[in-house]
Amino acid sequence: MFAELQNSIGNDVMMGLAQAVGAIALCAAVVALCAWQSVHVEREAAVSIARGLVQMVFIGIVLALMLHGNLLIGSLILLLMTIAAALTAARRIKGIDDGFLLCFWSIAAGAGTIIAVMLATRSLRPDIAILVPVGSMIIANAMNACAQAIERFRAEILAHVGQIEAGLSLGAEPAVAVSPHLQSAVYASLLPRLDMMKSLGLVWIPGVMAGMVVSGASPVYAGIYQFIIVAMILSASGITSLVATILVRSRVFSTAAQLTLRPAEAAAVK
């Protein structure tokens, strides 16, 4: 196991770190450019860049150590990634109870279902070196879809309290009263993924395809496989958004069908 790690730490790593320093310098220049225009993201950018680098080096070491681990270890890594994704998504949500659990179940439902289907249909090999990177792409997109759907749904509800309560006042069930806003939130969260699919191969050749071609796979097969992954990302995001908004819906109404998320309550949370 440690031999794998030793093999991976060599000239390649030193060259990679040098390239990373160059990338960080470019990011710093852009941050300085933003600051010149009074857009201050210095602190957030510094934290994000440091975290990104440390996390990627860490996952590289984990992969090197676990390269020949079994499906159980791979699943455990994906579970930890799902927890981290839920924590990240939950930080962007205000005014909703149990944000972490809500995000965890939503991301787990979306990414878990799709990864299981890919494993069952053998479009994903139970090999950690493939399972973890592909799984992480699906989880990361599910995380973004989850946060976007919840943020949009919450904003839609707060912007349409009167209309929702007008529906309730006419005898509508909560699910009916918020249905246009739930649809709008799910749609908005899927748009980036739909655009990603549309631009596939035209303006964007994803890393997995490039990696497969570099390592000798047929470019046509690499392209098809990349399409499969993006399609699975779209599916996982759709399931995640639907589950997340349905869970939010169940939390913003009382048992007596009263809308409990209202501007005053939301402001109090801030």
Next chain:
Amino acid sequence: MTNSEISSETDVSADGATLAATSVDPSQAMVELETRGLSRRVGERVLVSDISLQVSRGEILAIVGASGAGKSSFLRLLNRLDEPTSGTVLLKSIDYRTIAPQELRRRVGMVMQTAYLFPGTVAANIAFGPTQRGEILAPDRIAGLLERVGLPGFADRHVSNLSGGEAQRVALARTIANEPEVLLLDEPTSALDEASVRGIENLILGIARERRMTCVMVTHNRDQAVRMAERTMIMEAGRLVAIGPTSEVLHVR
């Protein structure tokens, strides 16, 4: 607690001055709506404090008071859009907590300050309530309702093409389509010009009389209360401070 007991409790102003008897004596008429010790508190803030009253069938009760007096908060408790912290509401002597919220809100309809029409046609808006119960509102019934609110031929219009007064008339027809027993009106004319105000007032009065519908109406306009309501209650800081015949209560104040 008998009706007359509750009536005598609520006809006393906060400072102890006894107000004149009501023109519609709840003890003599069928009580449609009754509140018992109704209160709502959000955190430390008291929105509605211990309000008990009765409203008879076919009566129009106005609620007046300054901004922040708790008028709208009280109204929202009547169809359970908000939950009381204590106390309850009886609809035809039945505790409203035993009625499913959807059924309660059909029976206790509400017209809000803003029309809040749903995107789509006027007809779809009017059919919304019955559709929730799986009922299909026939086109002639929709046409009849629109005619009643002075908007004949408006069924196929998109709501985005309506004026403020027209939208409020559609909102009224939409609520009436549910055939409510009690109609709650939260400043339904506050956003309208003077000509539209009188039109909506006459419409509400006409519909209430035709259907012997009980109405509870929040208004900041005392003249409107005089024009429309048999009884008026005055609220201050969430409390009921006076209730009685409109002319006497407003004159007393």
